[in-house]
Amino acid sequence: MTRGKGVRRPPQTRAAHASGTVPGLMDWYRDSGRHSLPWRFSRDPYVVLVSEVMLQQTQVSRVIPAYGAWLVRWPHVFCLAAASQGDVIRQWSGLGYNRRALNLQRAASALVAAGAESVPVDPAILITLPGIGRYTAAAVASFAGEMPVPVVDTNIGRVLARRYLGLGSVRDASPSRLWQLAAELLPAAGPAAREHNLALMDLGATLCRSAAPSCGSCPVASSCSWLLAGRPVPTAGTSVGPRFETTDRFARGRIIDALRRGPHSFDSLVALLPSPHSAQTGRLLSGLEQDGLVVRAVRGFWTLPGDD
DSSP states (O other): OOOOTTOOOOOOOHHHHHTTOOTTHHHHHHHHSOTTSGGGGOOOHHHHHHHHHHHTTSOHHHHHHHHHHHHHHOOSHHHHHTSOHHHHHHHTTTSOOTHHHHHHHHHHHHHHHTTOSSOOOOHHHHTTSTTOOHHHHHHHHHHTTOOOOOOOOHHHHHHHHHHHHOOSSGGGSOHHHHHHHHHHHOOSSHHHHHHHHHHHHHHHHHTSOSSSOOGGGOTTGGGOHHHHTTOOOOSSOOOOOOOGGGSHHHHHHHHHHHHHTSOEEHHHHHHHSOTTGGGGHHHHHHHHHHTTSOEEOGGGEEEOTTOO
16 A cells, blocks of 8 residues: 655554544534435435435436435335336436446345345345445445444545545555455444444545545544645546547447437437447447347337337
């Protein structure tokens, strides 16, 4: 693990970590946390799972209306399991990464097929379901089940990397070290652990941002190893990807959006894609078909699954 030179760490002991004590954090969270987020009011593991899957790489402002509409249509895991895959993909419009929608429906179907009456909160079970990784399993266990389990997303990881390791970026820290540190800091009681995890998450989302962190307003600034070290520049650097409009993800999204409105012929899909994507329509459709997001229907038309 890379560390900034000359990092000064405030005295910390294993016992202090185990107590979950982060001076100033919980007072700040009580006053400034994102308590109004709609999914924060629920302990229903299905509701929390829906919100967590939607929030993966998607802005909160876009998720809030989609989350509400989803739960009106499919308020329980049984409802989602019985839904058409095409309807699920249509309802996911505007959230991106459409495979997440299918995986959520597949997870619901797997639970119902196994005789489950609801989404479980045991992370060991959750992680076996389609599309659920370590973070999502831990988030459902903590936020819905109030289990004393560590949770590490990008926001929490950034806070831990800066506050305790003196690193400017979460990419400079090893994931295993961040999960270990999160476990060491966790309060023993599940409800307190839930609030602790949410407080770290909100701090990373609102103040300890990747770019332009608001260190002057941070409740843990006085004991932040990164600040004490002079805010060393991240060694991992910032990756600059291609323009979104040039990516396969953009073209795949255009195809899915078109099929949300109804079947399309291959030629009509070619026509709606800009160059150079139009020349790759066959390859793009093949990839979407392999992912289960589109099907080839009769007379050469393409549709969403369940619409053929």
